[in-house]
Amino acid sequence: MNNPSSTADDILACARSLITAGGYNGFSYADIAEVVGIRKASIHHHFPSKVDLVRILVQRYREDARAGFAELARTASDPRDQLAKYVGYWETCIMDASDPFCVCALLASELPALPPSVAVEVRLHFETLSAWLTSAFERGAALGVFRLANPPQAEAETFMATVHGGMLSARAQDDPRLFGTITRSLLNRLSS
Numbered sequence: 001m002n003n004p005s006s007t008a009d010d011i012l013a014c015a016r017s018l019i020t021a022g023g024y025n026g027f028s029y030a031d032i033a034e035v036v037g038i039r040k041a042s043i044h045h046h047f048p049s050k051v052d053l054v055r056i057l058v059q060r061y062r063e064d065a066r067a068g069f070a071e072l073a074r075t076a077s078d079p080r081d082q083l084a085k086y087v088g089y090w091e092t093c094i095m096d097a098s099d100p101f102c103v104c105a106l107l108a109s110e111l112p113a114l115p116p117s118v119a120v121e122v123r124l125h126f127e128t129l130s131a132w133l134t135s136a137f138e139r140g141a142a143l144g145v146f147r148l149a150n151p152p153q154a155e156a157e158t159f160m161a162t163v164h165g166g167m168l169s170a171r172a173q174d175d176p177r178l179f180g181t182i183t184r185s186l187l188n189r190l191s192s
Helices: 003-021 028-036 038-047 050-075 077-093 105-108 115-141 154-173 176-189
Strands: none
Touching: 003 028, 003 050, 003 105, 003 115, 028 038, 028 105, 050 077, 050 105, 050 115, 077 115, 077 176, 105 115, 105 154, 105 176, 115 154
């Protein structure tokens, strides 16, 4: 039998996978119980409601993103390299289908129908990502690594939209390679 924290982590991982596959309304506690091998009551013990589950999932997702940004800063000082590694992370996830879509991007497409507390967390994720990207563009412009056509925040929003759009195009056309084609063009434009 799993220990409590492991069970909660298993539930969260399963929910993330199910959301990525079918959205907020595309799964139930019964689906999670079947995949994880526990009773629905056990899920309710950890997460009293679906809203609680998805809210906590998005909070942890955002914390993981922040940790990833810190790791990028530690391993790549050049802002272009940081953006390339960020894109490379997603390209790997899409190619090997380990995480084929940003859970927050998918939830953002459902924003009008999401419970308010989940919607707040999704928006906070986008604010966090936008702030990190804006900082990278500011540093890149200051260092002469990027030639920006627009202010750093506008470039950050365009970059984020292109990455998420690349995920969508790869999924829609059932061609994981398409993501790399789209994002390589994006990265090349920044340096030209």
